[in-house]
Amino acid sequence: MLKTACIHPEIMRLVSLCGHGDKILIADGNYPLDSKSGSAAKVYLGLTSGIPEVTQVLEVLSEVVNFEKAEVMVPTGEQPPIFAEFQNILGGMDLGGLERQEFYDACCKPNVRLAIFTGEKRTFANILLTIGVA
Numbered sequence: 712m713l714k715t716a717c718i719h720p721e722i723m724r725l726v727s728l729c730g731h732g733d734k735i736l737i738a739d740g741n742y743p744l745d746s747k748s749g750s751a752a753k754v755y756l757g758l759t760s761g762i763p764e765v766t767q768v769l770e771v772l773s774e775v776v777n778f779e780k781a782e783v784m785v786p787t788g789e790q791p792p793i794f795a796e797f798q799n800i801l802g803g804m805d806l807g808g809l810e811r812q813e814f815y816d817a818c819c820k821p822n823v824r825l826a827i828f829t830g831e832k833r834t835f836a837n838i839l840l841t842i843g844v845a
């Protein structure tokens with residue numbers, strides 16, 4: 712077993728092919744990943760309801776790559792509590808907010824290189840991350 716934070720072969724391969732400015736989507740279990748992630752490579756990690764959570768995947772990816780920007784899909788009402796968890800994991804980074812359709816559009820752009828589907832049950836628990844320099 713590898714001693715790296717991430718031991719998933721396909722995710723490690725795809726992340727290693729990314730560079731500064733490329734984007735990675737970690738999506739909740741309700742996100743229409745197949746139709747709303749453009750040409751990004753898709754990894755279906757969701758096993759059952761709630762496993763894994765988006766925050767667990769974010770924690771692991773944050774160990775292997777630097778992120779310089781993070782965007783979330785914002786609902787019309789209250790801000791979901793998971794946004795504070797995202798910020799915490801990302802060392803207090805501000806989150807950019809996109810409306811639902813804007814978020815889908817951003818995720819369909821060619822610079823989104825990897826899209827990860829989780830079993831996350833919480834809604835509006837998607838995060839679009841931009842890779843920074845190492």
Ligand SMILES: C[C@@H]1O[C@H](O)[C@@H](O)[C@H](O)[C@@H]1O
Pocket residue numbers: 739741742743811833834835836837
């Ligand atoms: C309305 C929103 O649609 C998105 O695709 C989902 O990922 C969110 O959780 C929420 O259901």
